[in-house]
Amino acid sequence: MVETVSVDRLRVGFLIGFGGILACAGCDTTLPSKRLEMGVNLPVPEAALELPPPDRFYRQEGVEPERYVLSPRTLIPIAFHHVPAIKSSYHRFKSEEARYDFFFTSRDSLTPRLRTANQFDEERTIEDVTRTRQHMVELSVEKRFFDTTELDAAVGYQIDGVNEALGYRPFVSASLRYPLWVSRQKLERTSEEIFRRNEVNDAQLAYIQLVRSSLQDTLFRFYRVVDLRRQVKNLKSWLADLEALLPRLEGIAGRDVSTDRQRIRADIARVTAQIRELQGRFDVDLERLKAAAGLPFHAEVELVDEPFNPFEGYTHEELFQLSIETDPEIATLRNAEKNAEVQLDLARRGRWDLALLLDGKADVEGGGERNGVSDWSLSFGLDISAVDKRVTDSLIQQSLSNIARFSQAIAQRQNQIYVDTFEPMIRIETLTRSRRELIDNLPRYQSDYDKGVEAFLAGHLNVDDLLKRRETLFDQQQEISRLTFILGANVAELCSATGKFFELLNGAEGSEAPPVPGN
Numbered sequence: 186m187v188e189t190v191s192v193d194r195l196r197v198g199f200l201i202g203f204g205g206i207l208a209c210a211g212c213d214t215t216l217p218s219k220r221l222e223m224g225v226n227l228p229v230p231e232a233a234l235e236l237p238p239p240d241r242f243y244r245q246e247g248v249e250p251e252r253y254v255l256s257p258r259t260l261i262p263i264a265f266h267h268v269p270a271i272k273s274s275y276h277r278f279k280s281e282e283a284r285y286d287f288f289f290t291s292r293d294s295l296t297p298r299l300r301t302a303n304q305f306d307e308e309r310t311i312e313d314v315t316r317t318r319q320h321m322v323e324l325s326v327e328k329r330f331f332d333t334t335e336l337d338a339a340v341g342y343q344i345d346g347v348n349e350a351l352g353y354r355p356f357v358s359a360s361l362r363y364p365l366w367v368s369r370q371k372l373e374r375t376s377e378e379i380f381r382r383n384e385v386n387d388a389q390l391a392y393i394q395l396v397r398s399s400l401q402d403t404l405f406r407f408y409r410v411v412d413l414r415r416q417v418k419n420l421k422s423w424l425a426d427l428e429a430l431l432p433r434l435e436g437i438a439g440r441d442v443s444t445d446r447q448r449i450r451a452d453i454a455r456v457t458a459q460i461r462e463l464q465g466r467f468d469v470d471l472e473r474l475k476a477a478a479g480l481p482f483h484a485e486v487e488l489v490d491e492p493f494n495p496f497e498g499y500t501h502e503e504l505f506q507l508s509i510e511t512d513p514e515i516a517t518l519r520n521a522e523k524n525a526e527v528q529l530d531l532a533r534r535g536r537w538d539l540a541l542l543l544d545g546k547a548d549v550e551g552g553g554e555r556n557g558v559s560d561w562s563l564s565f566g567l568d569i570s571a572v573d574k575r576v577t578d579s580l581i582q583q584s585l586s587n588i589a590r591f592s593q594a595i596a597q598r599q600n601q602i603y604v605d606t607f608e609p610m611i612r613i614e615t616l617t618r619s620r621r622e623l624i625d626n627l628p629r630y631q632s633d634y635d636k637g638v639e640a641f642l643a644g645h646l647n648v649d650d651l652l653k654r655r656e657t658l659f660d661q662q663q664e665i666s667r668l669t670f671i672l673g674a675n676v677a678e679l680c681s682a683t684g685k686f687f688e689l690l691n692g693a694e695g696s697e698a699p700p701v702p703g704n
Contacts, residue, residue, distance in 0.1 A: 217289040218282035218385060227393070227513055228690040230275055231266045251484040257404060257493035257673070260478060261689055264403040265396065267479030274388075274395040281388040285381045292374060293331040299324055320344040333370045335362040354551030354558075359544075362568075366539040372572065375528055376580050379587060386521045393514050393687075401681035403477040408673030410474050411490045413467040415666040420460045423659045426634075427453045427652075433642060445648040452652055494613070494676055495685055501610050508602045508683035515598055522591040529584035532577055540568040605682030609675040616675070620668040623661060630658040 253263065265271060304319040323341035330336075337360045344353040364371065430449050434442045475482055496504060509515060547561040637654045640646035680686050 216282075216286045217293075218286050226687070226691055227389075228265065228396075228687060230268075230272050251481055252487070253480060253484055254487045254489060255407060255474075255478075256489035256491050257407065257676075258491075258689070259489075260403060260407055261400055261686060263480070264400055264478040265686075265690055268399050268403070268477070269479060271392075271396055271399055271479075274392045278385075278388040278392040281385045285385045288378070288381050289331060292329065294329050296327040296329075297325075298327060316346075316348055318344075318346045331371075331374065333362075333364055333374075336360070350553070352551060352553045352556075352558075355549045356547065357549070358546040361541070361543040363541045363543075364539070365541055365567075366534065366537050372532065372576055372580055375531055376583060379525070379528055379583060382521070382524060383587070386517060389517050390514060393517065397681045397686055399477070400686045401677045403474070404677035404680070405674055406470065406474040406477045407488070408670050408677070410467065410470045411488055411673075412666055412670035413463055413470060414488065415490075415669070416663060417460060417463050417467060419659055419662040419666065420456055420463065422662075423655060424453065424456045424460065426655055427456065430638070433638075437642060437644075440644060448648050448652065493673070495689070496610070496613075496676070496679055499610075501607055504606055504610065504683065505603055508606065509599060511688060512598065512602065512684040513687050515595055518591050518595045518598065522588060522595065525584050525587035525591060529581065529588065532580035532584055536572055536574075536577060538568075538570045538572050542566045542568055602682055606679060609679040609682065612675050613672060613679070616668050616672050620665060620672065623665045623668065627658075627661055627665065630654075630661050634658050 255263070300321075300323045302319070302321045302323075306317045308315045308317075321341060321343040323339050325337060325339035325341075328334075328336045337358075339358045340355070341357075342353070342355050344351065346352075427449055431446065434446055434449075471486070472482060475484065475486070480486070499507070543563075543565045545561070545563045548559055550557060550559040634651075634654045634657075637646055637651045641648060641651040680689075
């Protein structure tokens with residue numbers, strides 16, 4: 186008796202332990218979509234669910250306006266965290282991830298279940314009446330795996346009664362269907378998974394590309410607004426020099442300066458009109474910059490024109506190699522390519538559907554009519570069927586096409602990085618040299634004008650030549666401003682061509698909080 190009970194307890198313990206292992210195996214909380222993101226370090230916009238405020242267009246009465254200090258380095262994270270289009274693309278990406286997770290987890294799930302059952306029967310004959318009843322409570326765990334493995338484990342307690350006789354017993358059971366080869370159902374799931382995974386990849390790539398293009402556009406608009414501000418400043422300096430000439434004409438004696446005065450006033454009117462025009466363009470482009478950066482239109486911004494070239498010191502070969510290693514688009518495509526290779530291997534093995542079937546049950550020694558009674562059963566077998574060749578061939582072709590698709594996309598992105606980094610680097614190098622030469626020459630033009638003023642007042646230089654010298658000085662200042670703008674535009678293009686935007690965003694998030702408006 187003792188030996189039987191001991192063996193039954195060991196059997197019960199084994200089955201319950203087996204069910205526990207199963208339950209633990211099914212409790213992996215890592216969502217499938219997170220595995221797709223491995224190796225891809227994507228920044229997440231802050232307050233992604235927060236909508237732009239409805240009062241962003243006009244300043245409210247008595248409300249202090251928000252103030253932002255914008256430089257190239259601060260503008261990148263500000264735009265990333267505020268632009269609605271970036272947030273919209275991010276939510277589309279997360280929506281596709283959630284759909285993929287639902288597809289996967291609904292086929293790879295752990296389901297605990299509590300079941301109770303009560304049954305009453307009565308049988309009447311001429312001689313006798315037999316009444317039976319059965320009460321049962323069962324706690325079970327059902328685990329379904331994505332590869333079509335099915336595992337069930339249960340423990341319970343059952344009471345059986347016949348008239349006045351009662352017997353009660355605990356029981357345990359477990360069953361397993363384990364595919365030893367690739368099942369047809371798994372192939373069908375894999376085909377659908379490929380489609381859904383591609384949807385996630387496409388949404389992720391669209392998000393990456395939109396972040397790049399949006400930040401490049403915002404940085405370009407910043408440099409454009411700063412360029413307009415420099416042009417207005419140069420025009421105002423020109424206007425101040427012209428206005429400073431008029432009082433000095435009064436001190437000239439011995440010659441008629443009325444014509445000279447009219448000529449200077451004509452230039453003053455011309456420069457004033459140019460200032461008015463450029464100031465209007467500046468105001469419009471400043472609002473466009475706010476829109477591109479996702480800022481409230483009533484916000485006050487301070488533009489800081491500081492040097493920004495995160496690529497200084499790199500050769501093209503070094504920058505190209507670094508971009509290949511850090512570009513999130515290439516990382517996403519490589520992940521997709523690896524997944525397609527795994528699916529191809531699975532499809533090539535999917536010729537036979539071979540599954541192992543196991544089923545076991547044990548009734549432990551109970552009490553009453555079941556006192557001293559225990560039993561167990563174990564069955565096993567194989568389920569073998571052939572998979573239609575057309576099913577595996579179509580999945581093989583699907584996987585091969587995806588591998589080729591992602592491989593070609595990687596090559597295309599590498600080509601794009603090579604070309605899109607080569608031209609801006611060359612232009613940055615040549616423009617930097619040209620700009621430096623112009624800046625070095627600028628004092629000569631200023632000196633030439635200053636000497637011209639003295640020569641004009643002394644009667645050795647006519648007014649047209651003097652005004653021409655001042656306009657030439659202005660032209661040089663404008664050329665320096667133009668080259669500075671083009672340099673900034675090429676840096677923005679280079680940031681977009683490489684993974685630099687994402688590197689700067691991830692670095693900012695890792696070191697300090699993103700810039701916030703100040704009061």
